Structures are given as C-alpha cells and as structure tokens.
Amino acid sequence: MLHTEWSLVFFTTISQLAAGIMIAVLPFVFAKNQKGYAQLNHTALYFAAGLMLVALVLSFFHLNNPVNAIYALSNLESSWLSREILFVSLFLFCLVLVILILYFKNPEIKYYRTFILVTTIMGIILIYTMSRLYMIPTVPAWNSVSTMIAFYSTALLIGPAFVLGLTYHQGIKKKIRPGNKTNVLISITLIAMAVILINVLFFNQDVTEGNGAFEPQPINESFMFIRWLTMLLGALSVFYITYKREKLRSLSLVFYLPFALFLISELLARAAFYASFYRIGL
Amino acid sequence: MAKQKAFYFDSSRCSGCKTCQIACKDKHNLNNTIKWRRVYEVCGGDWVQNNQTWVSNLGAYNVSLSCNHCQDPICMSSCPNKAIYKTEDGVVLIDQSKCMGCQYCEWACPYDALTLDPEKGMMTKCTMCYDYLEEGKEPACVTACPMRVLEIGDLDQLERKYGKHDNVFPLPPVHHTKPSIVIRKHPSAGKSKSWKVINQEEVKNASH
Numbered sequence: 305m306l307h308t309e310w311s312l313v314f315f316t317t318i319s320q321l322a323a324g325i326m327i328a329v330l331p332f333v334f335a336k337n338q339k340g341y342a343q344l345n346h347t348a349l350y351f352a353a354g355l356m357l358v359a360l361v362l363s364f365f366h367l368n369n370p371v372n373a374i375y376a377l378s379n380l381e382s383s384w385l386s387r388e389i390l391f392v393s394l395f396l397f398c399l400v401l402v403i404l405i406l407y408f409k410n411p412e413i414k415y416y417r418t419f420i421l422v423t424t425i426m427g428i429i430l431i432y433t434m435s436r437l438y439m440i441p442t443v444p445a446w447n448s449v450s451t452m453i454a455f456y457s458t459a460l461l462i463g464p465a466f467v468l469g470l471t472y473h474q475g476i477k478k479k480i481r482p483g484n485k486t487n488v489l490i491s492i493t494l495i496a497m498a499v500i501l502i503n504v505l506f507f508n509q510d511v512t513e514g515n516g517a518f519e520p521q522p523i524n525e526s527f528m529f530i531r532w533l534t535m536l537l538g539a540l541s542v543f544y545i546t547y548k549r550e551k552l553r554s555l556s557l558v559f560y561l562p563f564a565l566f567l568i569s570e571l572l573a574r575a576a577f578y579a580s581f582y583r584i585g586l
Numbered sequence: 587m588a589k590q591k592a593f594y595f596d597s598s599r600c601s602g603c604k605t606c607q608i609a610c611k612d613k614h615n616l617n618n619t620i621k622w623r624r625v626y627e628v629c630g631g632d633w634v635q636n637n638q639t640w641v642s643n644l645g646a647y648n649v650s651l652s653c654n655h656c657q658d659p660i661c662m663s664s665c666p667n668k669a670i671y672k673t674e675d676g677v678v679l680i681d682q683s684k685c686m687g688c689q690y691c692e693w694a695c696p697y698d699a700l701t702l703d704p705e706k707g708m709m710t711k712c713t714m715c716y717d718y719l720e721e722g723k724e725p726a727c728v729t730a731c732p733m734r735v736l737e738i739g740d741l742d743q744l745e746r747k748y749g750k751h752d753n754v755f756p757l758p759p760v761h762h763t764k765p766s767i768v769i770r771k772h773p774s775a776g777k778s779k780s781w782k783v784i785n786q787e788e789v790k791n792a793s794h
Contacts, residue, residue, distance in 0.1 A: 368707035370686060385666040440694050443693065
C-alpha cells in the first residue's frame with residue numbers, strides 16, 4: 305500500500321550508519337596506546353557528523369510542509385516520532401560539538417573521549433526511538449522486535465565495515481599494522497550479518513495477521529536476490545581485503561568494498577521494509 | 587463519560603449509492619484525490635457442502651465510513667506536532683497551522699481516515715461538519731443519504747437506541763482506537779470469513 309519512501313530509506317540507513325561508525329570507533333578512541341589512531345578517529349568522527357547532516361536534510365524531503373517542523377517536539381509524551389526527532393537533534397548536536405572541538409582545539413583524545421561515548425549513546429538511543437516509531441500497533445508487518453533488531457544490525461553491519469575500510473586504508477598509507485581491533489570490527493560485522501539472517505528467518509512477522517482489507521505488496525524477488533547477493537559478496541570481500549591487504553596497497557579504495565556492498569544490501573532491505581507496509585483494517 | 591459525538595450506520599439497508607461520499611466532497615470542496623467518506627463494497631462467501639447438499643453463504647454488503655472520531659485516537663497520540671486534537675464534543679480535528687505533512691497519522695490510522703492534501707502539503711480528514719453541528723444541523727453525509735442509513739448523535743444515546751457496535755469486515759478490532767461508531771451489520775455479514783473489498787481501486791487512499 306505504501307509507496308517506497310526513498311527519502312526515509314536513505315534517512316534511516318544513513319543515520320544508522322553514523323551511529324554504527326560511532327560504535328565502531330570506540331575501541332580506537334578508548335585504546336591506551338593512541339599511536340597511529342588520531343587520524344583514524346578524526347576521519348571517522350568527521351564522516352559520522354557529515355552523514356548525520358545529510359540524513360537530517362534528507363528527512364525534510366519526506367515532509368510535505370517542512371515549515372511546521374518547528375512544532376515537531378511538541379508531543380514527546382506520546383509520539384515516538386517526536387522522540388526520534390529529539391534524538392536526531394541531540395545526536396547531531398553532540399557530533400557537531402565534537403567536530404568543533406577537533407577543529408578549533410584538537411586536544412588529546414583523553415580529554416574528550418567521554419564526550420564521544422556520550423555522543424555514541426545518543427546514536428544508540430536514536431536507533432531505539434527510530435525503531436519504536438515504526439512499531440505501530442496497527443501495522444503488523446512492522447510491529448515486532450524484528451524492526452528493532454533490523455535497525456540495530458544495520459548500524460552494526462555498515463558502521464564497522466566502514467571503519468574497517470578506513471583502518472586498512474590509513475594503515476597502508478601510514479605503514480601501521482592493523483592491530484587486533486580490526487578483528488573486533490570483523491567480528492561485529494559477521495555477527496551483525498548472522499543476526500540479520502536469524503531475524504529474517506525467525507522473527508519476521510506474519511503479514512496475514514489482522515483483518516486487512518488490502519493485500520500487502522508482493523516482495524520483488526529480483527530485488528531481494530540482489531540484497532542477499534550483495535551481502536554474501538560483502539562477507540567474502542571482508543576476508544579478501546583482510547588476507548590480501550598488502551597486495552592491495554595500490555588499490556586502497558578496494559578496502560571500502562565490503563562497506564559499499566553491505567550498504568547497497570541494507571538500502572535494498574530498507575526499501576523492502578517500507579514496501580511491506582500493511583495495516584490491519586483499512 | 588465525556589460527551590462523544592458519533593455516527594450510526596445501518597449496513598443492512600445501505601444501497602451503496604455513494605451519495606454520502608459525494609455530499610461530503612461537495613460540502614468540503616475536496617479535490618478528486620481526497621475522499622473523507624468512502625463506501626466499501628464487500629462481497630464473499632462460497633457454496634459449502636452440508637452432507638449431500640450444497641448450501642450458499644454468498645453475500646454482499648456496503649460499509650460507509652469516514653473518520654470514527656475515536657475515543658482513543660491513535661492519530662492524535664502519534665502526531666509529533668500535536669496538530670490533532672479532540673473538541674469538547676469528541677470530534678477529532680487537525681490544526682493545519684501545526685501540521686507538517688509527515689503522514690505518520692495516516693500510517694497508524696486503521697480506518698484510513700487521514701489523507702494528504704498534496705496542494706496544501708497537510709493532512710486532512712472528516713470534520714464531522716462541526717460548523718453544521720454548531721448551527722444545530724446534521725453533517726452533509728447524513729442529510730444527503732436517501733436510504734436514511736446514516737445518523738449523528740451522542741455515542742451513549744446511539745448505543746442505547748441501536749445496541750452496541752457490531753464490528754464487521756473490513757473494520758479492525760475496536761480495542762486499538764475505540765471508534766465512536768455504531769454499526770448495524772448486514773444479515774449476511776456474519777456468515778462467511780472470506781470477505782473481500784471489491785472496489786479497492788476506488789476506495790484506496792490516493793496518497794498511498
């Protein structure tokens with residue numbers, strides 16, 4: 305019933321990417337030995353802030369009367385959309401503050417790492433509010449824990465995949481051997497993939513629930529084939545760039561291949577999520 | 587109980603002429619993509635075997651619906667801008683000076699009562715013709731119905747007069763929003779479970 309909302313597909317995926325980057329960069333921010341990590345941290349933080357700005361602009365494309373967005377925080381007591389908008393604002397505000405600190409003061413990381421943690425927590429809460437707003441009691445296809453699992457696993461798939469690419473890329477340039485923190489990133493990425501699979505296989509809602517007058521849209525099979533193919537290729541490319549890292553020195557953009565493939569896969573999955581809209585009743 | 591205005595609809599006598607729908611569009615000058623009241627044409631059933639005989643439970647009926655001005659309106663609790671409110675009479679209205687056209691209310695409403703006006707960029711819905719109500723008149727749909735199957739009144743009075751609401755297909759379970767409506771169902775409505783809305787193209791919300 306619902307046309308795929310492309311602005312929302314990109315808004316939700318990109319803001320989850322920003323939150324995922326913040327989560328993935330924490331092991332580097334909190335590392336005792338910061339040698340070689342400063343540039344990595346800075347780049348990741350700049351990207352997260354830039355992505356959230358883009359996400360905010362995209363969210364306005366969904367509104368038919370953006371002038372009245374000034375009232376969007378009026379219903380925090382009962383509207384999950386109000387709460388989501390609050391945390392979009394707080395997350396972006398914290399990210400901009402981090403960037404301003406970096407740009408004007410550039411202090412040692414130990415002086416603002418707690419603030420980075422606070423910013424990351426804002427991102428984590430943002431994903432929670434974002435998933436709750438779709439868990440509408442009258443929309444059985446969305447009203448389950450599956451929505452929340454899907455949103456968090458998107459963040460934990462594409463965020464660490466991006467930081468992994470960044471780590472390899474900057475590691476090659478600066479001749480730094482990636483430490484065991486890249487193993488953490490690879491593990492998070494692979495676990496997120498497993499969670500996505502389990503979520504699709506076991507937690508997806510039965511869309512025949514309820515008493516709907518209108519049929520849900522059939523799932524476009526070729527669309528979903530590309531979604532799963534890109535995810536599989538993304539997983540294979542994680543191992544490829546990890547084991548062929550030294551040989552890929554001259555093709556450093558290849559390090560972002562897993563991220564790009566996972567991003568395409570998740571954007572397609574998100575489009576399918578919106579297309580699955582189906583409401584009880586009318 | 588606070589005062590709650592409500593519609594009564596007698597599905598057993600509705601001919602499906604859609605005069606109510608047209609009267610609503612005429613009164614509110616709605617463009618051709620917006621319908622605040624829709625008439626759902628439902629049919630279904632089958633021939634079922636009963637020992638050595640085959641019995642028909644085929645049937646058809648109409649349901650004329652607009653916003654049900656619910657007692658617990660999910661559109662109102664969902665709206666981030668607090669643009670949706672209830673009047674003292676229980677009529678659910680939209681303050682268009684606050685609506686940002688996010689359509690979140692439309693996603694949530696199980697009666698498909700809210701429609702985007704693409705020209706204004708804001709949500710619109712049945713107002714129960716509150717301007718007529720203030721003048722002591724009935725809403726346009728009620729006045730126009732040639733079969734006299736629509737009525738307006740206080741919910742408790744309508745329930746005393748006609749009994750409790752019969753929830754018929756394609757209406758959702760009432761616990762979600764507590765709709766302020768009393769429906770007398772068509773005799774065939776209880777016979778089958780295989781009902782379908784057959785005029786889907788006509789009644790589906792154009793903003794979907």
